[in-house]
Amino acid sequence: MNNTLSLEIGHYTSAGLKPENQDSCGARVPLDPQLGLKGAAFAIADGISSSPVSAIASQTAVKSFLDDYYCTSDGWNVQQAAERVLKATNAWLYGQTQQSPYRFERDKGYVCTFSAAILQGAEAHLFHLGDSRIYRLRRGTLEQLTHDHRKWVGEVHSYLSRALGASQRLDVDYRQVSLEPGDLLVFTTDGVHETLPHEFLTEQLALPTTSLNTTAKALVDAALANGSNDNLTVQLVRVTGLPEPVKTPMEQAGSLPLPPLLKAGDSLDGYIIEREIHASSRSHVYLATDKSSGIQAILKMPSIDLADDPAYLERLLMEEWIARRVNSTHVVRAATSHRPRNFLYTAMEVVEGQTLRQWMTDNPDPQLETVRRIVEQIASGLQALHRAEILHQDLRPENIIISPAGTVTVIDLGSARVDGIAETFSATISATFATTDIEDNPDSAVNSGQQILGTALYTAPEYFLGDMGSARSDLFSLAVLTYHLLSGEFPYGTQVARCTTVAAQHKLRYRSVLSETRAIPAWIDATLKKALQPNPRLRHEALSEFVYELRHPNPQYLHATRPPLMERYPVRFWQSVSGVLLLTVLYLLSLISSSA
Incomplete structure (x- = not known):
C-alpha cells in the first residue's frame, strides 16, 4: 500500500465529422494533504447537438466542477460538496437559458450531459446526468457504472430525460463504488459508446499499452471508423496505488497510548515540556517547545481517568x-x-x-465600544467556522483569549460539530456527548439524563430540547456573552437549562440589560433581546446582522415603545411616587390646619 492515491490518466477528444466539438473533459489531481482530504476529480460533458450554445454549457460544467469542488468546505462530505457545486452550475446554466432567446426551447439552451467521479481514498464517488457514461474495468470485466437518462419514442427517436441546465430542479444520480489497484475508470460520450460494441470496448481496454492517451485515441479512431457522426471523447483513469486506510479518531484513540504525567524538562515526541498550564480531572495542558524548530506549542493530553471514554478521546483528536x-x-x-x-x-x-474571564475581572465595567470590538472579533472567528460548516457549541469567556494588542481568538474546539466529518473519518461525532457543567449551578446542566455540550449558562435553549443546533445557536451564545460583558449578569439567569420543553421555554422572560448605572442605549437592549429569543427562528438570521445592529440602530427599535419608567428605573419611579404622596399629604395637612 502507498501513502497516497496514485493514478495514471489519459484522454482524447475529437469533433469527428462535425464542425464544432461540443464535448469537454478534465481532471484535477491536487497534492497532499488536499488529495487525501478532497480526493482527485474527473468530469466529462457532452453538449446537445440541437443547441448552438451547448459547447459553452459543457465547458462551463467541467471547469466549474473541477474548480469549485476544491473551494468547498473541508467539513462537507464528498456528496454534499459535489452536489452543491452542481446545483450552483445548474442554476447558472438554467439562468443563462432564461435570459437568452431560447428560454422557451430547452433543446437550444445551455444544456449538457454530465458525468463526474471523485476518487477519495479507496472509494469513487460518481455523479451523473444524461447519457455520457462511466465504466469500470476490473480484472478483464467491463461494468457500466452509470444509467443513461434517455427516453425513447418508438424505435428511432429519443430525448434526454435529465441533463445539466435543463431545469431549475437538479436530479443527479449519486453512487459510491470501491476501488482496487489496477482498476480502470472509463469516461465516454455517446459518440463513442453508441458506436463501439461492449465486447470491443472490453478487448481494447484490456490490451497492454504504454500510454492511456494512446488507448483513448485508438477508441476514438475506432468509433469514427465504425460510422460515428457525433463528437467523440474518452477519458481514462487507472488506479496504480491506494493510500493506507485513514484511521478514524476513534481508531487513533484506541491505537495510541495515553502519555504519562509530565513535568518541566521532560521530552515527548520531539517536544520539550516547559511547564504545566492547566490540570483537571479531564485533561492536562502543557507549554512545550518543538526541539527542531524552537517554536512553542500547547499540548493537551487526556486525563488517565478518561482512558476508557472513547467519545472524549475522539473529540480531543477532532x-x-x-x-x-x-x-x-x-x-x-x-x-x-x-x-x-x-x-x-x-x-x-x-x-x-489572557482569557476573556480574566479580562472581565480586570475590566468589570467596560465601555460599550470596547465590548463591540471584542464581540466583532469573536463573530469573525465564528463566521470562519460557520463557512466551513462547523459549529463551536461552547462559546464562553474561558474559551476566548485577548492578546495585549487587543486581538481576540476563539480557542477550545473540543465541542465543535462538523457537518460531513463522518465521511472523511468514518466515525460520527454525536451531539449528546458531555463536556462542561453550568457555572455555579451544576444541576442546571442536566437535561432528562442527557448532558449538553458546552457551558449551560451560554448554551442555546434548543440544545436542551434535544435539537442539533445551528449557526443561530452560536449566535445565542455570543449574545449571552455580549449581555454578560455589558452587565455582569445573564439574560435569563440560570433558568434556560431547566427549560427542557417548548412550553417551559415560552415562559422565559428576558431581563432588560438597561439600568440606571449603565450608559447603554435602549436600541442595544432591543438588539440583544432579539438575538436572545428562545425560539431560534425569531433571532437574527446571521451573525453579521447582529454585529451590525450593535453599531447601527435598527429603525424598528428606535420607533418602538420604550419600556415603562417603572420597568426601566424602578427605584427612581417609586422614590418619585413616594415624594408625590408626601407632598400630597403635606398639602392636605396644611388645608386642615388652615380651616381650623
Missing part, C-alpha cells in the same frame, strides 16, 4: 483536525509538526494573552 481546516486570525490554529506521534494528545499554536 479539535486539532478542525483547527487545521479553518484559516482565521480569530480562531486558534494547530501547531505545525510532521513527526509521527507515539502518544495521544493535540498540539496547538500558542495564543498570547
Whole structure:
C-alpha cells in the first residue's frame, strides 16, 4: 500500500465529422494533504447537438466542477460538496437559458450531459446526468457504472430525460463504488459508446499499452471508423496505488497510548515540556517547545481517568483536525509538526494573552465600544467556522483569549460539530456527548439524563430540547456573552437549562440589560433581546446582522415603545411616587390646619 492515491490518466477528444466539438473533459489531481482530504476529480460533458450554445454549457460544467469542488468546505462530505457545486452550475446554466432567446426551447439552451467521479481514498464517488457514461474495468470485466437518462419514442427517436441546465430542479444520480489497484475508470460520450460494441470496448481496454492517451485515441479512431457522426471523447483513469486506510479518531484513540504525567524538562515526541498550564480531572495542558524548530506549542493530553471514554478521546483528536481546516486570525490554529506521534494528545499554536474571564475581572465595567470590538472579533472567528460548516457549541469567556494588542481568538474546539466529518473519518461525532457543567449551578446542566455540550449558562435553549443546533445557536451564545460583558449578569439567569420543553421555554422572560448605572442605549437592549429569543427562528438570521445592529440602530427599535419608567428605573419611579404622596399629604395637612 502507498501513502497516497496514485493514478495514471489519459484522454482524447475529437469533433469527428462535425464542425464544432461540443464535448469537454478534465481532471484535477491536487497534492497532499488536499488529495487525501478532497480526493482527485474527473468530469466529462457532452453538449446537445440541437443547441448552438451547448459547447459553452459543457465547458462551463467541467471547469466549474473541477474548480469549485476544491473551494468547498473541508467539513462537507464528498456528496454534499459535489452536489452543491452542481446545483450552483445548474442554476447558472438554467439562468443563462432564461435570459437568452431560447428560454422557451430547452433543446437550444445551455444544456449538457454530465458525468463526474471523485476518487477519495479507496472509494469513487460518481455523479451523473444524461447519457455520457462511466465504466469500470476490473480484472478483464467491463461494468457500466452509470444509467443513461434517455427516453425513447418508438424505435428511432429519443430525448434526454435529465441533463445539466435543463431545469431549475437538479436530479443527479449519486453512487459510491470501491476501488482496487489496477482498476480502470472509463469516461465516454455517446459518440463513442453508441458506436463501439461492449465486447470491443472490453478487448481494447484490456490490451497492454504504454500510454492511456494512446488507448483513448485508438477508441476514438475506432468509433469514427465504425460510422460515428457525433463528437467523440474518452477519458481514462487507472488506479496504480491506494493510500493506507485513514484511521478514524476513534481508531487513533484506541491505537495510541495515553502519555504519562509530565513535568518541566521532560521530552515527548520531539517536544520539550516547559511547564504545566492547566490540570483537571479531564485533561492536562502543557507549554512545550518543538526541539527542531524552537517554536512553542500547547499540548493537551487526556486525563488517565478518561482512558476508557472513547467519545472524549475522539473529540480531543477532532479539535486539532478542525483547527487545521479553518484559516482565521480569530480562531486558534494547530501547531505545525510532521513527526509521527507515539502518544495521544493535540498540539496547538500558542495564543498570547489572557482569557476573556480574566479580562472581565480586570475590566468589570467596560465601555460599550470596547465590548463591540471584542464581540466583532469573536463573530469573525465564528463566521470562519460557520463557512466551513462547523459549529463551536461552547462559546464562553474561558474559551476566548485577548492578546495585549487587543486581538481576540476563539480557542477550545473540543465541542465543535462538523457537518460531513463522518465521511472523511468514518466515525460520527454525536451531539449528546458531555463536556462542561453550568457555572455555579451544576444541576442546571442536566437535561432528562442527557448532558449538553458546552457551558449551560451560554448554551442555546434548543440544545436542551434535544435539537442539533445551528449557526443561530452560536449566535445565542455570543449574545449571552455580549449581555454578560455589558452587565455582569445573564439574560435569563440560570433558568434556560431547566427549560427542557417548548412550553417551559415560552415562559422565559428576558431581563432588560438597561439600568440606571449603565450608559447603554435602549436600541442595544432591543438588539440583544432579539438575538436572545428562545425560539431560534425569531433571532437574527446571521451573525453579521447582529454585529451590525450593535453599531447601527435598527429603525424598528428606535420607533418602538420604550419600556415603562417603572420597568426601566424602578427605584427612581417609586422614590418619585413616594415624594408625590408626601407632598400630597403635606398639602392636605396644611388645608386642615388652615380651616381650623
